[in-house]
Structures are given as C-alpha cells and as structure tokens.
Amino acid sequence: MSRSVSILGVTGSVGQSTIQVIEELRAQGRDIPVEAVTAATRVDLLAEACRRLKPKFAAIADPTLLAQAREALSGLDVAVGAGPSALEEAGARQADWVMSAIVGAAGLAPTMAAVRRGALVALANKECLVCAGPLFIDAAQAHGATLLPVDSEHNAIFQVLTHPDRVERLTLTASGGPFRTWTREQMASASPAQACAHPMWSMGRKISVDSATLMNKGLELIEASYLFGFPSESIDVIVHPQSTIHSLVHYVDGSVLAQMATPDMRIPIAYALAWPDRAAVSTARLELAKLAQLTFEAPDDARFPALKQARLALSRNAAATTALSAANEIAVEAFLAGRMGFLDICRTVEDALAHLEGAEAGLLAKSPSSFAEVEAVDQAARRAARLIAGNLAAA
Ligand code: NAD
Ligand code: MG
Numbered sequence: 001m002s003r004s005v006s007i008l009g010v011t012g013s014v015g016q017s018t019i020q021v022i023e024e025l026r027a028q029g030r031d032i033p034v035e036a037v038t039a040a041t042r043v044d045l046l047a048e049a050c051r052r053l054k055p056k057f058a059a060i061a062d063p064t065l066l067a068q069a070r071e072a073l074s075g076l077d078v079a080v081g082a083g084p085s086a087l088e089e090a091g092a093r094q095a096d097w098v099m100s101a102i103v104g105a106a107g108l109a110p111t112m113a114a115v116r117r118g119a120l121v122a123l124a125n126k127e128c129l130v131c132a133g134p135l136f137i138d139a140a141q142a143h144g145a146t147l148l149p150v151d152s153e154h155n156a157i158f159q160v161l162t163h164p165d166r167v168e169r170l171t172l173t174a175s176g177g178p179f180r181t182w183t184r185e186q187m188a189s190a191s192p193a194q195a196c197a198h199p200m201w202s203m204g205r206k207i208s209v210d211s212a213t214l215m216n217k218g219l220e221l222i223e224a225s226y227l228f229g230f231p232s233e234s235i236d237v238i239v240h241p242q243s244t245i246h247s248l249v250h251y252v253d254g255s256v257l258a259q260m261a262t263p264d265m266r267i268p269i270a271y272a273l274a275w276p277d278r279a280a281v282s283t284a285r286l287e288l289a290k291l292a293q294l295t296f297e298a299p300d301d302a303r304f305p306a307l308k309q310a311r312l313a314l315s316r317n318a319a320a321t322t323a324l325s326a327a328n329e330i331a332v333e334a335f336l337a338g339r340m341g342f343l344d345i346c347r348t349v350e351d352a353l354a355h356l357e358g359a360e361a362g363l364l365a366k367s368p369s370s371f372a373e374v375e376a377v378d379q380a381a382r383r384a385a386r387l388i389a390g391n392l393a394a395a
Pocket of ligand 1: 008009010011012013014015038039040041042061087100101102103104106107124125126127150151152201202203204205206207265
C-alpha cells in the first residue's frame with residue numbers, strides 16, 4: 001500500500017494515535033508520505049509532529065502564532081500557514097487520505113475541503129457530521145468522497161455492515177463514562193478533572209466531558225443515523241462498561257454481528273488507513289479468559305438526560321441537531337473553565353434549544369438547506385448557550 005495522508009488535528013489524542021499508526025506501518029516498509037498537518041495553538045507539538053512525519057505543509061489555527069510556528073519549523077522544509085484559510089488548504093491539498101480529528105464544528109470547513117475533492121476521509125470528528133448532517137453526507141456522495149468512520153462504534157458498525165438492506169436495528173455501546181454509578185447529587189459537584197478521568201479511554205477534554213454526560217453517545221446516535229441512514233427508532237444504546245464490544249448490527253434473520261477489540265483508537269485508525277485491506281498493528285490483543293465477563297445495562301435517562309435530548313433533536317430535524325451540538329460545545333467549554341457545574345451542561349443545552357424555539361423559531365423550523373443556513377443555526381445556538389451560561393455564572 002502506498003497512500004499519501006493529511007492529518008487535521010495532529011496534536012490531539014486521535015492525531016497522536018494516528019502518528020503512532022503511521023510510524024508503525026512505515027517501519028514495516030509501507031510508503032505513507034504526509035502532505036499536511038494542522039494544530040490549534042500547540043506550536044511545540046506541531047513541530048514535533050513535523051519532525052516525525054515530514055509533511056509538506058503545516059497549518060496553525062491561531063493566526064497570531066504564525067511567526068512562532070515559522071520559527072519552530074525553520075529548517076524542516078515545510079511550508080507554514082495560519083488561520084482558517086490555512087486549515088482549509090490542509091484539507092484541500094492532494095492527499096489520498098485525510099484524518100479529520102479536529103474537535104468540534106471547527107473541523108467542518110477543513111474536512112469539507114477534503115470531501116469536495118473526493119478524498120478518502122477518515123472521520124473521527126463527529127461534531128462536523130452532527131453539525132452539517134445530511135448536507136455533509138450529500139456532499140460526500142456528490143463529490144465521490146469515501147467516509148471511513150473512525151469513531152470506534154461507527155467503525156465497528158462499518159466493519160460488520162455486510163448487508164445494509166437487511167438490517168433490522170443497530171446497537172451502539174457506551175462505556176457509561178466516569179459517573180456511571182454516581183448519584184445526581186454527586187454529579188452536581190463533579191470537577192472537570194473528575195469528568196475527564198474516563199475509565200476506559202484516554203481522550204481530549206471535550207469528548208471526555210461528553211462521555212461523562214452521555215452527550216457523546218447522543219452525538220454518536222445522530223452520527224450513526226446520518227452515516228448509515230437509519231432513523232432514531234432503529235438505533236439502540238446499551239451501556240457496556242468493559243468497552244470490548246464496540247457496537248452491533250442486528251439483521252432480519254436474527255443474526256447479530258459485533259466488532260470486538262481492546263479499547264484502543266489505533267485499531268479503528270489503522271482500519272481506516274489500510275481500508276479496504278487490513279494492517280498489522282501492535283495493539284493489545286483481546287484475551288477473553290482474562291476479561292471473564294461482558295456486562296450490559298440500560299442507560300439511565302434520569303441521571304443522564306443528554307441521550308434523550310439528542311434523540312429528540314434527531315427525530316425533529318437537522319437544524320435541531322446542529323443547535324444541540326453547538327450549544328453543547330459552549331456548555332462544555334464553560335464547565336471546563338469552571339464557570340458552571342456539571343449538571344448545568346445539559347440544562348444549558350436544553351434551555352438554549354428552548355430559547356431558539358421561542359425567540360428564533362424560524363431557525364429550527366426545518367433542516368438547513370445550505371451550509372450558510374447551518375452556520376446561522378450554529379451561531380444562534382452558541383449565542384443562546386453563552387447567554388444562559390453567563391446567567392448561570394452570575395447566579
Ligand atoms: P483533542 O482535544 O485531543 O484534539 C483536538 C485537535 O483539534 C487538536 O489537534 C487541536 O489542536 C485541534 N483543534 C481544537 N480546536 C481547534 C480549532 N478551533 N481550530 C482548529 N483546530 C482545533 O481531541 P480528540 O480526543 O483527539 O478528539 C478529536 C475528535 O475525534 C473529536 O471530535 C472527538 O469527538 C473525536 N473522537 C475522539 C476519540 C478519542 O479517543 N480521543 C474517539 C472517538 C472520536
Ligand atoms: Mg465513540
């Protein structure tokens with residue numbers, strides 16, 4: 001296999017795991033030239049990624065860091081850009097395969113640049129799909145781009161989706177997050193550090209908090225619906241604390257196919273990078289006897305309202321899912337900055353959607369029909385969530 005690649009969000013948790021996979025495959029003699037890499041603000045990590053990967057182009061999102069990035073990358077024979085246009089250039093440059101691993105809706109424009117030129121797009125960033133929804137899927141189809149899901153649950157489904165027309169249901173598994181056994185009272189005073197201490201996965205802070213509220217599973221429900229074309233009613237969520245079964249597909253003959261593996265993002269990343277082949281990666285192997293048992297429990301809607309909020313938005317329309325994800329980004333940011341409590345995250349999302357419903361009802365009346373409309377809904381939801389977060393902080 002020879003495949004040129006770009007990595008959007010190379011300094012993050014998924015980005016770093018992607019570097020590891022590339023290095024391991026290069027050591028096996030595979031040719032994987034790197035075209036472009038991007039980072040938000042971490043010039044030091046961007047420079048380290050460039051030393052390891054030797055890309056042709058590096059982009060830093062924060063334009064005020066351009067001089068610093070140039071300095072750090074001097075002598076590496078890499079062109080350097082900054083700001084939104086540089087991020088988009090990273091997606092647009094000719095790489096066969098693009099890892100979309102920026103967090104949040106900020107990943108949408110650079111990922112769309114890769115979609116528009118018909119690339120293989122390894123999709124870790126779920127928010128950009130949740131944000132743009134059907135428009136994103138339609139664009140991929142129109143431009144001949146191939147979406148390779150990297151989110152472990154969606155990667156699992158993708159791996160066992162042998163007969164898409166003969167599917168009865170999908171089941172997404174959830175670890176349950178760090179607060180699976182906590183009471184609402186305990187959660188009310190949970191700190192950012194506690195919310196980020198995920199029992200099974202080591203991830204970026206935003207997705208870690210989403211895992212603690214179960215909003216991550218809500219976003220994944222929406223992601224699965226848009227990616228695979230199933231309505232909310234056909235997708236179940238089950239809590240599976242061992243995170244060994246990554247999701248399941250139920251077929252019309254009663255067969256259920258699941259993908260299992262140790263919880264390690266290098267597995268779905270390697271799957272996407274080698275697709276449609278498979279590559280040897282040195283991840284820990286599943287030892288069933290050591291695991292001893294796999295357990296399952298229904299998610300508790302009373303303690304974790306996010307899942308229901310996401311389901312409601314999904315059954316409404318794509319404007320509601322755009323707004324849900326945008327409001328959640330603002331709420332998580334406020335929680336991580338210590339400006340609100342853990343339980344205020346879901347409250348803020350709910351109030352922001354209710355506020356839009358009242359004040360700007362037109363925005364949520366129908367699914368956006370253009371990316372400009374997506375942007376308008378996203379911005380309105382952020383404004384509403386900031387307002388509510390501000391009131392909570394002042395109270
Ligand atoms: P992270 O916070 O560790 O990394 C995020 C990356 O995005 C960094 O490279 C950062 O520099 C970049 N970034 C952040 N804000 C940016 C902005 N405004 N503009 C440009 N770049 C920006 O996050 P992560 O855990 O690697 O997750 C990345 C994405 O993958 C998320 O959407 C997450 O939901 C998804 N995902 C992650 C995991 C995981 O195990 N970490 C698993 C499944 C899905
Ligand atoms: Mg996931």
